[in-house]
Amino acid sequence: xxxxxxxxxxxxxxxxxxxxxxxxxKGYRVIGVVRxxxxxxxxxxxxxxxxxxxxxxxxxxxxxxxxxxxxxIRDAKPDEVYNLAAQSFVKTSWDQPVLTSxxxxxxVVNMLExxxxxxxxxxxxxxxxxxxxxxxxxxxxxxxxPFYPRSPYAVAKLMGHWxxxxxxxxxxMHASSGILFNHESPLRGLEFVTRKVxxxxxxxxxxxADELRMGNTDAxxxxxxxxxxxxxxxxxxxxxxxxxYVVATGRxxxxxxxxxxxxSHAGLSPEQYVKLDPAFxxxxxxxxxxxxxxxxxxxxxxxxxxxxEEMVREMxxxxxxxxxxxxx
Ligand code: NDP
Ligand code: GDR
Numbered sequence: 001x002x003x004x005x006x007x008x009x010x011x012x013x014x015x016x017x018x019x020x021x022x023x024x025x026k027g028y029r030v031i032g033v034v035r036x037x038x039x040x041x042x043x044x045x046x047x048x049x050x051x052x053x054x055x056x057x058x059x060x061x062x063x064x065x066x067x068x069x070x071x072x073i074r075d076a077k078p079d080e081v082y083n084l085a086a087q088s089f090v091k092t093s094w095d096q097p098v099l100t101s102x103x104x105x106x107x108v109v110n111m112l113e114x115x116x117x118x119x120x121x122x123x124x125x126x127x128x129x130x131x132x133x134x135x136x137x138x139x140x141x142x143x144x145x146p147f148y149p150r151s152p153y154a155v156a157k158l159m160g161h162w163x164x165x166x167x168x169x170x171x172x173m174h175a176s177s178g179i180l181f182n183h184e185s186p187l188r189g190l191e192f193v194t195r196k197v198x199x200x201x202x203x204x205x206x207x208x209a210d211e212l213r214m215g216n217t218d219a220x221x222x223x224x225x226x227x228x229x230x231x232x233x234x235x236x237x238x239x240x241x242x243x244x245y246v247v248a249t250g251r252x253x254x255x256x257x258x259x260x261x262x263x264s265h266a267g268l269s270p271e272q273y274v275k276l277d278p279a280f281x282x283x284x285x286x287x288x289x290x291x292x293x294x295x296x297x298x299x300x301x302x303x304x305x306x307x308x309e310e311m312v313r314e315m316x317x318x319x320x321x322x323x324x325x326x327x328x
């Protein structure tokens with residue numbers, strides 16, 4: 001039997017790495033789209049960490065380049081396409097609103113067009129986001145909660161979300177949008193709050209830093225583990241009918257409490273090290289997010305398996321190990 005083939009954009013990011021690992025384990029041929037850089041080679045450190053870099057076929061491509069995307073899809077003839085690429089850091093989206101609109105918004109249209117023109121039978125996954133809820137109007141957010149984006153990133157994601165819905169309804173494409181709440185791991189970028197905190201806890205513990213400067217520590221998020229969330233992406237594409245699903249844990253925690261969990265695992269007291277710094281505040285904030293994933297549970301039995309405390313401990317331990325290795 002021929003292997004199933006999946007194309008993943010955003011292969012060098014956190015989710016791309018975990019999704020590639022999952023699909024390789026299921027016997028897929030995995031093609032990862034990477035944008036060209038002047039640095040030698042591809043930034044494979046996340047795939048290296050998982051020990052799978054040599055199993056993923058890398059191909060040059062950029063979400064802003066429609067003809068290149070068409071070529072990739074035409075040559076690969078994939079069964080499944082996962083569009084994970086984006087300018088994904090919310091705070092940067094105020095500094096680079098045009099680029100964010102292009103890659104995080106128009107980039108989705110380019111991918112949808114490439115699939116529609118070159119492999120219309122392929123199943124398509126769009127990485128939508130809980131940031132689209134923004135100024136929330138319901139205490140728990142589900143697929144029917146109205147959107148109110150609060151950043152250029154969230155506005156761009158909303159465009160990608162509705163384009164995905166529109167291509168499904170207009171062209172009958174098997175296109176699903178996963179509205180994923182925050183998900184983290186040792187492979188999370190250092191600029192995101194969880195990893196910033198676990199990395200700082202590790203550096204302070206090892207005497208490599210003496211403070212942690214933070215923005216709004218009252219913000220609350222529904223944090224899950226990326227490993228659980230890429231499983232939900234795959235499950236969505238195995239359904240006979242494409243649809244949109246919220247993926248979340250159903251528990252919300254403040255940044256302040258997250259810091260407590262990480263610092264206490266490292267044996268540190270936050271009051272001694274954490275300082276508020278207005279530089280990390282945002283022009284508009286999303287105060288609280290809490291997801292209701294009951295539709296995904298009912299449709300295909302998805303539930304988060306890894307809890308927040310377990311995940312934060314894993315992240316602190318991984319950061320401690322990395323810094324110790326550098327010191328040795
Ligand atoms: P990362 O920031 O870790 O990865 C983003 C990826 O997109 C990188 O591989 C990056 O490549 C690539 N990329 C950026 N711009 C382009 C472009 N123009 N063309 C091609 N590739 C590009 O994100 P995550 O893995 O955390 O998230 C994956 C997706 O899920 C993103 O779309 C994100 O917005 C969305 N999302 C994430 C959530 C989370 O909590 N993690 C929650 C909800 C949605 P490079 O390495 O070259 O920079
Ligand atoms: P978010 O993630 O914006 O929710 O987007 P991030 O971890 O950046 O922020 C979460 C919350 O923490 C507050 N915060 C800080 N954040 C950062 N990064 N640094 C700080 O010093 C700091 N202090 C407080 C923020 O204000 C915010 O309220 C992530 C991304 O992965 C998106 O791509 C994705 O779509 C959403 O999650 C769901």
